[in-house]
Amino acid sequence: MFGWEFPPHILGGLGTASYGLTKGMWENGDMDITFVIPKPWGDEDRQFAHIIGANSTPVVWRDVNWDYVQNRIGNVMDPQMYYDLRDHIYADFNYMRTNDLGCIEFSGRYPDNLLEEINNYSIVAGVIARTVPCDVIHSHDWLTYPAGIHAKQVTGKPLVIHVHATDFDRSRGNVNPTVYGIERDGMNNADHIITVSELTRRTVIEKYGQDPAKVTTVHNAVEPLSEEIRNIKMQHGKDKVITFLGRITMQKGPEYFVEAASMVLHKTHNVRFVMAGSGDMMEKMIRLAADRDIADRFHFTGFLRGRQVYEMLAASDVYVMPSVSEPFGISPLEAMQMGCPSIISKQSGCAEILENVIKVDYWDIHAMADAMFALVNYPALHNHLRDKGLAEIDTIQWKKAGAKVINIYNQVINNRK
């Protein structure tokens, strides 16, 4: 498997989903998974997958002794692995900038020279593919498609690509031609395409011209929360709290949240709104809230991480995700786990599988405001969604998603025979 993020060091939903899926597949048994990420930190969960760091895979021969390797990258990789990989360097990459171990450095983030990193990642993938035997290659999101294609060419094994998002979701239609090119190339070369929702599946078929028979939806799931997180209890004040949580960008539809909030606040006063997260539209939203004259009851928290996210959800009475286009959207599932009822846009992939949430069109701010009002004013609805939501979320398991993916693997392997 090729991925870009892996918990605990994650930047978005991709890492969480990659982790959940890998673990879910492992739970189904009889799987030997190697997961490649650009830059491991050493504190990843290695119980169910071998993790190989692209930044600790040599592409240039360096004569280094065992102790030195152990000392340098022992925390992320077994030195023997390093030597195995070193035996499979397939070309002369001396022209590249490499370090003392002959490895290329990766940031593991989304830097400005992202395209260069993607390319480097693909070079590294060639070494790994020659070293680690496998039956199927699985690439998560466009960043790793070139690596997947490369590995497929080297090994001749089937390639499955996993579409967590497309550039159409990220850009509201104004796609970046380079990104589109990489995505389309990945899809064309894939033996099978897995999408995280029907919504994404349609995009892949319609916008990328893929054969529908080749595209299957496997919905994401959630990991059960740890005891510690589940026990987070926050003080609920007199006012009800309605929360938006996510990147404040065009894709997430924050302005619809502000507009709906202003409608609710002009009718009732026992409500507060929170916009948690950061993003390029944050300033605009602050100005919009002031403009609507609701700034006294509309709060911005800035970026939240880790435990803070769950504390915010525990303190909220309603969670709102008005995304304009959301391939899946894992956060309403997390809100449900914390017992916080959600309002989600019909344009998000998770709306396809969730029952105990309120679904509205992202642009229908009247309906959104109405749902907010109902959830804070009619306790029966709030309690119903909370209790049934908790029960529902227990049935959405990665293990089931993993089984579906394994099924697809078997299918592509059989097609090869």
Added chain:
Amino acid sequence: MKAICFYFQIHQPFRLKTYRFFNIGNDHYYYDDFANDEIITRIAHRSYLPANQTLLEMINASNKQFKVAFSISGTALEQLEQYVPEFIESMKELVATGCVEFLSETYAHSLASLKETEEFIEQVKQHDEKIFQLFGQRPTVFRNTELIYSDDISAVVASMGFKAAITDGAKHILGWKSPNYVYSSAAAPQLKLLLKNSKMSDDISFRFSNPDWNDYPLTADKYIDWIANLPQEEQIVNLFMNYETLGELQPRESGIFEFMKALPRFAAERGIEFWTPSETVAKLKSVGELSVPYPMSWADEARDTSAWLGNDLQNEAFNKLYSVAERVNLCTDRRLKQDWMYLQASDHFYYMSTKHLNDGAVHSHYSPYESPFQAFMNYMNVLSDFIVRVEEQYPLSIENEELNSLLTTIRNQSKEIEQLNREISLLRTNIINSEDEDKAAESQKAAAKTTAAKKPAARKTPAKKTAAKE
């Protein structure tokens, strides 16, 4: 001797329009006129009208041997009067044959029988009055909303003077017994019970046009054969269904109308008659008592009331609605009373059902809402506005009892005022009479003495003042 008892139900609720929370307190009109018009007109043209025509032909062709019963809710009647008046005319024509019987039910197709006995009785009376106005019949057999029935309800129904009630032949009540007999209520033995034969009814209403069904296609002679082959002692087969079955659930193309038309002929061949519910209870004796401690209905697999009051959303809305029942009954505002009626329709609660699996598929089919949560939100918004209006008439800060005593005082006072007014007018006539006498006397005197003519006028003013003081 065997007989078939046909009974059709017609009900349409007043569907609510999308009512946002910012309308609360501003907009007091709750109904989606367009949808209501569209739906009832469509169903009437696809089903009610051609079905009426079919039944009329059947009655005439069978020489009035074919008989049928209807229960039409008050809200459906109102909509039909408003949007499809030709249906009322066609119904009157059907009634004129003398082969049609109307059943009693609640005006609003409400669930009041489960909560508010007084409201329930009031609605039944109102419904029967409406039927009498339109069709000149006074129903003698009662059928509750969705065939909801329990011992408690049967006692109330019997106390209203009904001879019989109709309910479902649910397995958990009947056990090994057959629905093809007349039973009586355990709580009120004088009240006879007619039980729906679910299998035979559903053969027509659900399975008729299903090609996967073993017995597809169902023909009239096959159907009548089944009935004729029932054990000798089982004398009555109660076929209860929605009227939409004819033409809407089973579309015209399925041949449902032809199937119906052929029934009387084959029935006559096998010596099977058609009886109305009241005829049935008059002709057959009860074979035993049935006890139903918990309310049952004809809906879903469980035959209980969970389709309307099965989750906490439905219960919350239901309890909130009836929390103002007493208040509304004190009100005299006509529009408020009307909304009160429309809001009680069981359909609003049905839309909030969250029974997604198996039965849920049927629920969502009839709902104008995308999800039960939307149904709940919309209803609660409307209800909130309604309660605000009730409060405007009688503030909630006053206890019901206190309010009652205040209202009694007001009523007593108005009675007193009335009485006093009557006294005034009495006194006035007395005065006028006496004046007349005076005049008569004066005119006699005038002949003798013309100068005293102005005196009576002067006396009139003080007399008036004393009257006003009283």
